[in-house]
Each structure stands twice: as C-alpha cells, then as structure tokens.
Amino acid sequence: xxxxxxxxxxAEPTPPVPxxxxxANEVLARxxxxxxxxxxxxILRLLVRHEGCIVxxxxxxxxxxQSTVSQHLKQLKAAGLIRGEVDGxxxxxxxxxxxxxxxxxxxxxx
Amino acid sequence: xxxxxxxxxxAEPTPPVPxxxxxANEVLARxxxxxxxxxxxxILRLLVRHEGCIVxxxxxxxxxxQSTVSQHLKQLKAAGLIRGEVDGxxxxxxxxxxxxxxxxxxxxxx
DNA sequence: CAGGTTTATCGTAAATCGACGATTGACGCT
DNA sequence: AGCGTCAATCGTCGATTTACGATAAACCTG
Numbered sequence: 001x002x003x004x005x006x007x008x009x010x011a012e013p014t015p016p017v018p019x020x021x022x023x024a025n026e027v028l029a030r031x032x033x034x035x036x037x038x039x040x041x042x043i044l045r046l047l048v049r050h051e052g053c054i055v056x057x058x059x060x061x062x063x064x065x066q067s068t069v070s071q072h073l074k075q076l077k078a079a080g081l082i083r084g085e086v087d088g089x090x091x092x093x094x095x096x097x098x099x100x101x102x103x104x105x106x107x108x109x110x
Numbered sequence: 111x112x113x114x115x116x117x118x119x120x121a122e123p124t125p126p127v128p129x130x131x132x133x134a135n136e137v138l139a140r141x142x143x144x145x146x147x148x149x150x151x152x153i154l155r156l157l158v159r160h161e162g163c164i165v166x167x168x169x170x171x172x173x174x175x176q177s178t179v180s181q182h183l184k185q186l187k188a189a190g191l192i193r194g195e196v197d198g199x200x201x202x203x204x205x206x207x208x209x210x211x212x213x214x215x216x217x218x219x220x
Numbered sequence: 221c222a223g224g225t226t227t228a229t230c231g232t233a234a235a236t237c238g239a240c241g242a243t244t245g246a247c248g249c250t
Numbered sequence: 251a252g253c254g255t256c257a258a259t260c261g262t263c264g265a266t267t268t269a270c271g272a273t274a275a276a277c278c279t280g
Contacts, residue, residue: 033146
C-alpha cells in the first residue's frame with residue numbers, strides 16, 4: 001500500500017448560487033474577502049497547481065513567517081475554500097473545488 | 111437634445127491579465143478586497159443593472175448612511191471598478207467594464 | 221521515553237476597516 | 251446674492267487585519 005495522499009478525499013459537491021440576491025452578495029463578499037490578500041491568492045494557486053495536498057512547503061514558498069502563513073490558511077479554511085487534514089505530524093491542505101467553482105460562478109454572474 | 115447620460119462615456123479597454131504571477135496575485139487581491147463587503151457587491155450590481163449611471167439613489171437602496179455609502183464608492187473607485195463623474199449638483203457613477211472583465215478573467219484563471 | 225519536527229495558538233503592536241454624525245464644498249434655482 | 255440639495259470629507263469610535271515571536275500541542279523516530 002503506497003503512502004499516497006491521505007488528503008483531499010471526499011470532494012464536496014458544488015454549492016448552488018443562492019437565489020436571494022442579498023444572500024449571494026454576502027457569500028460573494030465572504031469569498032472575496034478570503035482572497036483579498038496576495039498571500040492567500042498565492043496559497044490557493046499553489047494548492048490548485050499541486051492539485052491535491054501540500055504541507056508547510058507553503059511556508060517555504062512565501063516570504064512570511066510560519067505563524068502568519070498558518071493564519072492565512074485558517075482564513076481560507078474558514079471561508080471554505082480549502083480543507084486541511086492531519087497526516088501524522090504534518091497537515092495536508094487541499095482545495096475545495098466546489099467552493100472555488102461557486103466563487104467563479106458568483107463572479108461570473110456580476 | 112435630450113438630457114441623456116452625461117456619464118459613462120469612454121469605456122476603457124480591458125487591461126490584460128498580468129503575465130507575472132505574483133503581480134496577478136496582487137491585482138486579484140486588490141479587486142477582491144474591493145468586493146470583500148456585501149454593500150460594495152450590492153453597489154456594483156446596482157450599477158451593472160442600470161448599466162450606466164445612477165446617483166445617490168444608491169443611498170436609498172442601502173440601509174447605510176450617506177457618508178458610509180460614499181466611503182464604499184470611494185473604495186470601489188480606488189480599485190478602478192467604477193468611475194464617477196460630476197453632473198451638476200449630483201454625481202454619476204458607472205461601472206468600468208474593463209476592470210470587471212479583468213476581475214472575471216483573473217478569477218477564472220484560478 | 222526523550223528529542224526533533226511540524227503546525228496551531230497566544231499575545232502583542234501597528235495599520236486598516238466600517239460605520240456614523242457633522243461639516244464643508246459644489247451646484248442649480250429663484 | 252442667498253437657499254436648498256447632493257455628495258465628499260473630517261473626526262471619531264470600536265472592531266478587524268496583518269505580521270511577528272514565543273509558546274504549546276501532536277506526532278514520528280531512535
């Protein structure tokens with residue numbers, strides 16, 4: 001049994017765009033806020049690119065302290081854009097494709 | 111000669127998506143930040159819908175004080191998403207379609 | 221089980237945001 | 251000239267963001 005990705009398994013379905021406009025505004029605002037910082041955009045891109053997980057390699061890629069990166073990850077997770085799973089001593093983050101798709105749909109609908 | 115829209119005339123061309131990734135991250139983050147608040151999303155939608163201008167009618171549409179709306183408009187303008195022109199005693203805001211298109215392109219490219 | 225890694229959390233400080241009321245500025249009208 | 255209207259700006263407040271170092275928690279490895 002290979003020690004393959006213990007991460008990113010289920011892949012939630014894409015949530016629907018809210019019918020209520022003001023609710024759609026809030027959802028879009030929440031997602032936009034999560035990407036309102038270059039570092040978080042960079043993190044999301046990293047995770048999309050290595051489509052799957054990645055760990056604190058993220059820290060190596062960014063000119064930020066480990067604790068700061070952790071904070072950004074927390075915000076991305078709170079917004080539902082990424083998911084993190086514990087893999088032994090390290091933690092594996094991955095994109096939540098449904099959330100990204102929702103974001104794209106909301107932006108497209110502007 | 112009708113007293114038609116003194117607003118939204120030139121319509122700048124859509125700026126290109128930056129080739130440099132970290133620059134693209136910054137641009138995307140700036141635009142996302144501008145939409146990181148439900149009120150600003152609502153304002154942008156209002157302007158898109160009445161495709162063209164609109165004045166302080168925006169204030170009537172939102173449950174916010176006039177000064178607060180003005181602040182949000184200022185942020186949207188600073189991000190380049192909207193443009194405002196003085197039309198006599200009132201001010202006419204309108205969408206900057208190129209900036210919205212750029213935003214959509216950047217999000218799509220995630 | 222002791223030690224080393226990895227990551228999250230805490231505490232802190234500076235900066236920015238979000239909202240409001242009050243004021244100022246610009247303009248058209250009478 | 252003076253008045254009313256519309257919108258931007260100012261000043262203020264509390265809350266949030268961003269960043270960091272230091273600490274704590276979880277977990278392999280020897």
